[in-house]
Amino acid sequence: SYVLTQPPSVSVAPGQTARITCGGDDIGYKSVHWYQEKPGQAPMLVIYDDNEWPSGIPERFSGSNSGNTATLTINRVEAGDEADYYCQVWDSVGDHPVFGGGTKLTVL
């Protein structure tokens, strides 16, 4: 089964840039999607297909994907961005979706 690896935690000061990585074998050939999950809430899609924005998501959120690493970048981080973030791809071999382990973003 395809494995996605995320750092358990990332910390950033307000107004700075947060970068959350998602590692996988040749992930650059896959479409990567990102979700934000706040406590007690359902996950919310923030980036799809590597770098596309769903309606209502601010452009402070962006994505990139190349080689063995995809990255979610959050510019001008706000306190409200504090959440768990998950990457997700389609595992074409297993024919099912796979999630990364999640990264807790802490705004200092």
Add this chain to the structure above:
Amino acid sequence: QLQLQQSGPGLVKPSETLSLTCTVSGGSIISESHYWGWVRQSPGKGLEWVGSSSYGGSTYYNPSLKSRVAISVDTSKNQFSLRVRSLTAADTAVYFCARHGMTSATYYFDHWGQGSLVTVSS
């Protein structure tokens, strides 16, 4: 605006069967472009896909759960349902229903239910 509303019991006994329903409003469950799926999250853990179904009943499941899981769709009620049998404490989790696309580029979950905490305990 598409909305997914979940319902079902929050406490189930070991060895019994979990049943959850997701009612779709603001749109039709009959879609040639989407699957209807379930994702769960054990306490303090990450997201785990459980399984998905098309409106026509084409299903596929997480291999680790396949023998115990069934998803069904009722187009007349605009609902889809999850059943997990032979429950153990390891099945205690928040269960989410969600919609996703059908291709590798569109296989993202764009609409989610509110989540249902299911506790397996005697």
